[in-house]
Amino acid sequence: MRLPIIKTLLPGPEAARLIETDHAYVSPSYTRIYPLVVERGEGLWVHDADGNQFLDLTAGIAVCATGHCHPRVVQAIVAQSQKLLHMSGTDFYYTAQIELAEKLAKLAPGARQRKVFFGNSGAEAVEAAFKLARWHSRRELNLAFFGAFHGRTMGALSLTASKAIQKKYYNPLVPGITHIPYPYCYRCPYGMCHPECGIACVNWLEDPLFRTSVPPEEVAAIFVEPIQGEGGYIVPPPEFHQQLSKLMKKYDILYVADEVQSGMGRTGRMFAMEHFGVEPDIIALAKGIASGMPLGAMVAGADIMTWEAGSHASTFGGNPIACKAAMATIELLEEGLMANAAARGGQLLVGLRDLQKHFECLGDVRGIGLMVAVELVRDRHTKERAADWRNQILQKAFSRGLLLLPCGENAIRFCPALSVSRDEIEVGLAILAEAIGEVAG
Missing domain, CATH: 3.90.1150.10 (Aspartate Aminotransferase, domain 1)
Known part of the structure; x- marks a missing residue:
């Protein structure tokens, strides 16, 4: 030992x-x-x-x-570095990025056709999701959770509500974001107990929030971590995501799953949301996707990712070396x-x-x-x-x-x-x- x-x-x-x-x-x-x-x-x-x-x-x-x-990841990095370091997927096509996009699109939960946008980090994946949700819905408001960490760039930071120091002296941030309590059953913000609570943290959204202060028809998306990460590795009740997803569908609000920390096999499944039986509209990925190489990905339904050329891009996003490292990583995840x-x-x-x-x-x-x-x-x-x-x-x-x-x-x-x-x-x-x-x- x-x-x-x-x-x-x-x-x-x-x-x-x-x-x-x-x-x-x-x-x-x-x-x-x-x-x-x-x-x-x-x-x-x-x-x-x-x-x-x-x-x-x-x-x-x-x-x-x-x-x-990992030797296989290193081998993939070395092999790709000897062929092509960079060409920018913003302006050109290249094999490694195309292959990884196809793989991630097919791995995403459900039978829905998906498309992929590549960045360099979790924050960039969240920023892309934030922008796409606005572009697709033409709505200006968004929902996120207390305790959430979505990144430190200005858009992602606006969704974050983890520690006040992260926002100190950076205001004003992106407007139109309402933070709501996450289902932290060990310290229930409503002073209730599961399952007797009836998932009050979801019911509260429709009444009083939507009834009194946030018009649901103006909300583009809700950003949620399947398991809250920086907030404390908080696991919600089994039915939370299903009930929340059902409510969002009622008002045509996009369901954005931030799987930056929980995704890529960490929970024993490729995506943590699979444990809860929910198919998000948009998924943000990074961290474990490429075993240490800088890579982020935003995976969305093809019916949602309809933004026009020039709407969003990244010079280094989907770098060929990082993409090859990701392919090797996924193979290892699937193999055991x-x-x-x-x-x-x-x-x-x-x-x-x-x-x-x-x-x-x-x-x-x-x-x-x-x-x-x-x-x-x-x-x-x-x-x-x-x-x-x-x-x-x-x-x-x-x-x-x-x-x-x-x-x-x-x-x-x-x-x-x-x-x-x-x-x-x-x-x-x-x-x-x-x-x-x-x-x-």
């Missing part, structure tokens, strides 16, 4: 030197959780500048779906990594729920596949948030060679590569238990 190897104080001398240089020349707007300077990685393991080895259960924020530097995500996700949930029996501070364990979170509380009855304990646990885990990330106000997220092994899950759980015991045992 492979274990982390920590040979120096953290950060080590070389990492400390590089961090000092970083502080002198790199934007201070980035958020760094701990002083890790990554030098290389393979599979679930990363090595820092001083030779320390860490078990990575973050996958570069759910990006490296096939693990760091999605199934592994489901199996290892189940193992992780069982392990975390076992820890929950021993540690009172673990208030809620939730997730589907390898999109899992545990919420830290000071008291299970009051559910008082323990953000400081969460942050300390992350640091203690890091000092032991385990990489984890926060989400929401007080949760720890687990989004490892879909190639994670049974042993690697067990090692991660053991180190986590030690960290929790030291902080809140």
